Amino acid sequence: MQSGIVFNIQRYSIQDGPGIRTTVFLKGCPLRCGWCHNPEGQSPLPQLMLVETRCIGCGECTVVCPLCEGAAERKPAPVLADRCKVCGRCVEACPTGARRIVGRRMSTGEVMSELLKDKVFYAESGGGVTFSGGEPLAQPEFLGDLLRACRAGGLHTAIDTCGFGSTETVVALGQLADLILFDVKLMDDVLHRRYTGVSNEQILANLSALDAVHRNLWLRVPLIPGITDTPANLEATAKLASSLHNVRRVTILPYHKTGVQKFRRLGMECVLESLEPPTQQQLNAAAAVFESAGLPVALGA
Ligand code: SF4
Ligand code: SF4
Incomplete structure (x- = not known):
């Protein structure tokens, strides 16, 4: 049985896929997005x-x-x-x-005993379990073990991913999940490097590879004022989404400031401290870009 570092298990979640879900947050992420709302997920190790x-x-x-x-x-x-x-x-x-x-080390069995507590709610609501982070693919053996255990237990699963990693790993783990929530942040590689710390080249290649083998992809677009909400970025993202075969939904995730306080509490620097959330008007304008491309759009919280 595998084990890994988990920093939260959130029951009764309704933002991370269909129905009522339990979201498991795994520690460790290769990206360093300035707008991160879970900075405690960035380091792979426990933190004070x-x-x-x-x-x-x-x-x-x-x-x-x-x-x-x-x-x-x-x-x-x-x-x-x-x-x-x-x-x-x-x-x-x-x-x-x-x-x-x-963050603490948990075994697959320990996580599963938490997840199975709400099996009746998953069944009644069409929900299940979502693995998030951090970046869940950053603990591939643990994530694979958890996904297989959920499948054996009859639980619907989703992976919430930034898409970074080897294509082999992303595709192999993606195929163990029923739904992929795939973040697309910035289409311009220079801007992607500037704001997340890594190139988007591998991420976009992985999205394309997943689209070829998985029938249920939801794209998630973080709406960060002045950074990801430019017409050029939104139109390029909509064009990409339209070109894929298995994108069932685009969810726009408005920036919110909960991460700012967490950065401070962890003794980490928050580089976008003064950034404010988008207005309803900005959210509607972003949604319109995807709707006009014929894509089903949802607004996240
Ligand atoms: S601040 Fe860090 S080093 Fe100091 S007692 Fe707390 S956990 Fe230990
Ligand atoms: S000073 Fe604050 S953080 Fe430190 S022991 Fe007292 S209550 Fe806790």
């Missing part, structure tokens, strides 16, 4: 998070943290993402639960 609204400033964490040796003041130990040893001493010492470790 400080929820400042729960902190009473008692300084118990400073007393036990090896990085705070010699500190004159009792105050909240800072989250130093690049130096924290994730030893968990401060988590144990904190009286309010303000500090926690995000």
